[in-house]
Amino acid sequence: MASSSLFNKSVTSLSGIGAKRAELFNKLGIKSIADLVYFYPRTYEDWSVVTKIENLEFGENACIKAVLATPVESICISGGRILSKTTVYDDTSTINIVFFNNRYIGNMLSVGKEYYFYGRVTYENYGAVIISPTFAPVESGVKIRPIYRQTAGLPSKSIEKAVENALKLLPDVVKDSFPEQVRRTFGLCGLKEALLNIHFPSSHEMLEAAKKRLVTEELVVLNLGMRNLKNNNRGECGVKITTDYSEDFEKFLPFKLTNAQKRAVSDCINDITQSNAPMNRLVQGDVGSGKTAVAVSVSYTVVKNGFQAAFMAPTEILARQHYDTFCKLFENTHINVGILTGALKESEKKKIRQQIADGELDLIIGTHALITDKTDFKNLGLAITDEQHRFGVAQRARLLSKGDNPHLLVMSATPIPRTLGLIIFGDLDISIIDELPPSRKPVKTVRFFSNQRSRGYKFIRSEVEAGRQAYIVCPLVEDGELEDVVSVEHYAQELMANVFPDIPVGLVHGHMKADEKEEVMHRFVTGEISVLVATTVIEVGVDVPNASVIMIENAERFGLSQLHQLRGRVGRGSEQSYCILVSDKDNQMTKERLDVMCSTNDGFKIADEDLRMRGPGDFFGERQHGLPQMAIADFADTKSIELSQKIADYILFAYKDLRNDELRILNSEINRLFDNGGHNIMN
Numbered sequence: 001m002a003s004s005s006l007f008n009k010s011v012t013s014l015s016g017i018g019a020k021r022a023e024l025f026n027k028l029g030i031k032s033i034a035d036l037v038y039f040y041p042r043t044y045e046d047w048s049v050v051t052k053i054e055n056l057e058f059g060e061n062a063c064i065k066a067v068l069a070t071p072v073e074s075i076c077i078s079g080g081r082i083l084s085k086t087t088v089y090d091d092t093s094t095i096n097i098v099f100f101n102n103r104y105i106g107n108m109l110s111v112g113k114e115y116y117f118y119g120r121v122t123y124e125n126y127g128a129v130i131i132s133p134t135f136a137p138v139e140s141g142v143k144i145r146p147i148y149r150q151t152a153g154l155p156s157k158s159i160e161k162a163v164e165n166a167l168k169l170l171p172d173v174v175k176d177s178f179p180e181q182v183r184r185t186f187g188l189c190g191l192k193e194a195l196l197n198i199h200f201p202s203s204h205e206m207l208e209a210a211k212k213r214l215v216t217e218e219l220v221v222l223n224l225g226m227r228n229l230k231n232n233n234r235g236e237c238g239v240k241i242t243t244d245y246s247e248d249f250e251k252f253l254p255f256k257l258t259n260a261q262k263r264a265v266s267d268c269i270n271d272i273t274q275s276n277a278p279m280n281r282l283v284q285g286d287v288g289s290g291k292t293a294v295a296v297s298v299s300y301t302v303v304k305n306g307f308q309a310a311f312m313a314p315t316e317i318l319a320r321q322h323y324d325t326f327c328k329l330f331e332n333t334h335i336n337v338g339i340l341t342g343a344l345k346e347s348e349k350k351k352i353r354q355q356i357a358d359g360e361l362d363l364i365i366g367t368h369a370l371i372t373d374k375t376d377f378k379n380l381g382l383a384i385t386d387e388q389h390r391f392g393v394a395q396r397a398r399l400l401s402k403g404d405n406p407h408l409l410v411m412s413a414t415p416i417p418r419t420l421g422l423i424i425f426g427d428l429d430i431s432i433i434d435e436l437p438p439s440r441k442p443v444k445t446v447r448f449f450s451n452q453r454s455r456g457y458k459f460i461r462s463e464v465e466a467g468r469q470a471y472i473v474c475p476l477v478e479d480g481e482l483e484d485v486v487s488v489e490h491y492a493q494e495l496m497a498n499v500f501p502d503i504p505v506g507l508v509h510g511h512m513k514a515d516e517k518e519e520v521m522h523r524f525v526t527g528e529i530s531v532l533v534a535t536t537v538i539e540v541g542v543d544v545p546n547a548s549v550i551m552i553e554n555a556e557r558f559g560l561s562q563l564h565q566l567r568g569r570v571g572r573g574s575e576q577s578y579c580i581l582v583s584d585k586d587n588q589m590t591k592e593r594l595d596v597m598c599s600t601n602d603g604f605k606i607a608d609e610d611l612r613m614r615g616p617g618d619f620f621g622e623r624q625h626g627l628p629q630m631a632i633a634d635f636a637d638t639k640s641i642e643l644s645q646k647i648a649d650y651i652l653f654a655y656k657d658l659r660n661d662e663l664r665i666l667n668s669e670i671n672r673l674f675d676n677g678g679h680n681i682m683n
Helices: 019-027 033-037 156-167 180-186 191-199 204-232 246-250 259-274 291-304 316-329 346-358 393-400 418-424 450-465 488-499 514-525 560-567 588-599 603-614 617-626 638-655 661-676
Strands: 043-046 061-068 073-077 081-089 094-100 114-124 127-131 134-137 144-147 280-285 308-312 337-340 363-366 380-385 407-412 429-433 444-448 469-473 505-508 531-534 547-552 578-582
Touching (some): 019 156, 033 156, 043 061, 094 114, 144 156, 156 191, 180 638, 191 204, 204 638, 204 661, 246 259, 246 291, 259 291, 259 407, 259 429, 280 291, 291 308, 291 316, 291 380, 291 407, 291 429, 316 363, 316 514, 380 393, 393 407, 444 450, 450 469, 450 547, 450 578, 488 505, 488 531, 505 514, 560 588, 578 588, 588 603, 638 661
Parallel strands (some): 094 127, 280 429, 308 380, 337 363, 380 407, 469 547, 505 531, 547 578
Antiparallel strands (some): 043 144, 061 081, 061 114, 081 094, 114 127, 114 134
């Protein structure tokens, strides 16, 4: 291999790639030879199973091994397009092959020569046909064909050729980020073998071995990198907390903390009193598990030690709810609580900001207004973010920048599968509140088809007549976005006019102005509105203990975790609560998902099922912006995540320190991934 790194060698050094073609590669993020090597196929065509022509089935993808029977004939058709046609045969039958807009295809195929053709079998006016198949001469020996993400003017086949040439430039020995001891212990193939077989596998077994190696490496690098962030990213804390006041605070509470809440409080107090490093802790608990009480207790200790605490909520409504809660819990103390949101008048915001800067306010509840340049704290000791998945890492960092490396407490009511939590929140210590207060009753959940909706309305009416309230949730706001989804506005009008003309019905959705939403929610909280029709704007909303029913329309359109969050709007009082899922979709996936909702109230079980069925998208939200981009790893692959965790643990145990010389390449991989999302291949 040349002395310069393959990362420094441009793709233009490969045959057939000039400046113009290099621009196309750049669109795919490929600038160097190494970028090509690490540009993994998005899928594969399996040419290892050959189907006889007489056994082809319409609509199926298949590989045939056939001889070109006739020369390629090309004609011009409408729109200036070129249609090219030929016929091929094997020992069972013949079939037509058609290509569109490939002016060179006649030079690429020779009569009498045998090829593999792979494509979808369809039926045209002139009989059975395979349209625009991929192909290769039989003597090429291709069995499993890589298919790459492409861009206009740069088809997968051209990328395949470039990758093939790039792989020839790999050195005889590619230095491996995993020491041999690690590879042997966990049954991983070498890096060069993995790179060759991820692109051009000689068998399915070799492909699986390559995937296992590359996926595992990527997750191990991410895992170790996130641990490094947790250990090293913020230095020494400028906030010295010496006295624990949590037991004193419990005396003010009108209820008893659960054992899980006490453990979470204890975790936080130990973090802030026993170490010079700032606390970085996530308190994760199901809807209604009492995370706010944990935050209030920790805030009390911080404030009693002479520092300020800031609590950032994702919405105006939620900030106001927390403000009311904190004020009630602190009314018998000398702690001053304030609120700062964008909806306040400018004169009010100016006054609150001055009180924050002067230290007159001990605890400040707010929205994003807390992190604007105009807001300065006198001595911020604790930063709390509620509904962690709604805030990006950058927003969290801006709040922390308001103090001298203050302690950080983040809270989430979105249960994250434990394996995924190790990755997404690897830079945070985690406390899990896995116990609900004894007063909470599980929400009874049923599934209705739309022809049973009137039963749901009848039940809602009976609950309202008994003095309780209800939510009805619709997925969309405006008509016409999806034909089979009734918009929330039209739905609300129908309820007001025909279903509940004698019952106060309210409407709230994300397109309303903040003060309009605030007004409607306030009327619902005070009981002026009995039935609230809403979009998912209520997913993170106010606490209305009197609400006992939630009916969710088109339930199949929501992820399980989101359905669980919505269901958490009820079941907050002493009365039995109910969730009605309305859906006419009856495919197997929908049935499985809604059955899960009807069978359990355990958010962690639901999260595990959501991850299995839908992948990790629902769990990331803004948090994903803080993670490096993965090239091949899939966060829904829990087995690989668990294996990577074991390997990371083993590496730290066996080598003690990532600065160990045997881990030099692995360490550079970590730096490269977290610096710019790249990979490393050594000289």
